[in-house]
């Protein structure tokens with residue numbers, strides 16, 4: 001059931017990614033940054049909300065909002081921007097959740113992020129609800145009446161809340177004051193929720209790139225100026241409006257809440273909430289195989305601290321050694337490790353990584369499987385493509401048809417630079433690495449660290465002795481297969497123009513980095 | 523960026539923005555065309571019914587010293603019958619009790635009845651169900667309240683009946 005759900009989410013996300021890539025290219029695909037965009041939209045909501053608050057009157061809610069809406073210079077579009085940003089926030093948050101589900105990133109150490117995300121989404125919906133009630137137009141009154149009906153079904157208050165809106169007395173200011181208080185308290189709660197949401201990741205990305213965030217803000221602003229959000233007539237408990245405006249994104253639940261019995265509504269809310277909260281627990285995998293947490297071989301660790309800097313989840317810390325060596329040693333906290341394998345590519349002596357995926361394991365696999373196959377090919381056909389498994393599923397077939405030898409990686413951030421060095425020094429004409437867009441990496445920072453390791457001397461760097469003309473890093477975003485194929489063709493032609501390399505004998509990259517005290521090693 | 527991609531990007535942006543605006547500006551039916559409604563809404567404290575008797579000398583003597591009172595009372599809270607007819611048809615006939623587990627808290631009435639627009643004769647009776655000689659506290663409901671009136675219901679409007687000054691009153695329209 002859970003796997004089927006993940007599969008649906010994956011297919012949906014991939015289809016949306018392809019469409020967005022066609023329109024904007026992978027660099028500007030907003031879906032890759034749905035979480036950061038949601039955080040940015042909270043900023044937009046806060047700024048516009050503070051402005052609106054200056055002109056809002058608890059004693060005359062409808063009149064004050066109508067005055068704001070009638071102000072063509074600032075009030076009208078500030079109010080509309082506040083509303084459209086609410087819709088955009090909820091859409092971005094929902095897409096973010098869908099993406100994480102599709103990438104199986106909702107369980108284990110990410111459980112807190114999922115649960116706090118559900119909290120943020122729920123509070124966002126509730127905040128939208130109170131915001132609409134603040135305006136006290138016919139729609140605001142409709143939401144208040146629907147909410148009161150639901151609360152009256154709970155045995156909490158002795159006097160039914162619905163009587164406030166019966167019309168036998170004016171709706172008390174205290175109600176609007178309380179509503180305003182809650183509307184302001186919710187964003188504060190969201191601040192705490194956001195902190196919890198990102199508390200387990202290193203270097204959380206809370207702001208999209210400047211150009212993207214301002215383009216999206218400008219688009220919402222333009223929309224606000226061109227199409228101001230509707231405002232119904234002032235709420236009157238003694239009138240029965242035929243229809244009201246309804247913000248479908250944030251208040252889609254209203255027709256159901258009005259039509260169904262309150263117990264059914266509460267039961268649905270409860271069941272749905274519990275189901276969503278249960279996702280990380282139902283979706284979890286046994287921590288073995290490709291989900292096994294990383295580990296450190298203390299004999300190899302030189303205490304360089306690189307893996308602690310590169311781990312996107314802050315799962316590694318340096319601790320005192322148990323032997324006589326003077327350095328600290330890295331230690332993985334398995335409850336924080338998501339098995340992304342990024343640490344495998346960070347360690348010069350190849351002493352850390354998930355079981356079977358450390359740099360040494362990668363070299364061993366290369367020697368036993370890939371290298372013999374490469375060396376069996378004619379010299380000019382020895383172009384190896386190391387590609388992230390998360391990318392396009394059709395791409396390997398197309399690349400193979402174009403003459404590439406494909407080797408999959410769980411993430412390009414796992415790739416130890418020694419693998420590329422060994423390939424080049426032992427006879428491959430060239431190595432092309434196809435990763436995901438940097439902002440769409442399941443390991444969060446794989447392509448970023450790969451780029452720095454290959455071209456900016458970040459540990460464990462690709463050694464200077466490796467000819468960079470024989471190495472190419474390509475972004476294989478979904479929907480970009482043809483461009484990747486073109487880049488492969490160009491790369492291959494470039495390799496043909498280079499002088500063929502003789503394979504070196506007996507290259508043992510392990511020994512280059514081993515500490516002297518390491519003893520017998522695998 | 524190719525002109526083709528630029529055009530596609532702009533088109534998609536316009537479609538998405540239009541989608542957000544359309545979803546925010548949708549109009550959804552609420553009460554429908556020409557609906558009119560009678561609403562009863564009030565809160566009041568129900569009467570307390572007390573039965574008192576004088577203790578015999580023997581009973582009086584058995585009581586601990588600090589509880590010796592000649593007259594002792596036991597009380598319950600009244601319940602009420604609500605009967606509503608429109609043009610002779612019964613719309614509601616129900617028993618209303620006070621809030622709380624013992625029914626001794628305030629009574630809250632909030633009921634709504636859909637009626638066609640036009641004029642209707644309304645008869646509303648709200649009366650204590652328990653027949654007793656004496657039952658009272660200050661500010662409690664009178665034992666019986668009656669309303670018998672003609673009302674013109676307008677489309678899209680609510681006619682509201684409430685209790686004011688210890689009487690049922692039509693306060694709107």
Ligand code: SF4
Nearest residue numbers: 311337338340341343
């Ligand atoms: S696999 Fe390595 S980099 Fe990834 S979370 Fe675990 S310790 Fe950190």
Ligand code: SF4
Nearest residue numbers: 301302304305307347
């Ligand atoms: S990168 Fe390797 S050597 Fe450096 S601290 Fe981590 S495990 Fe130790």
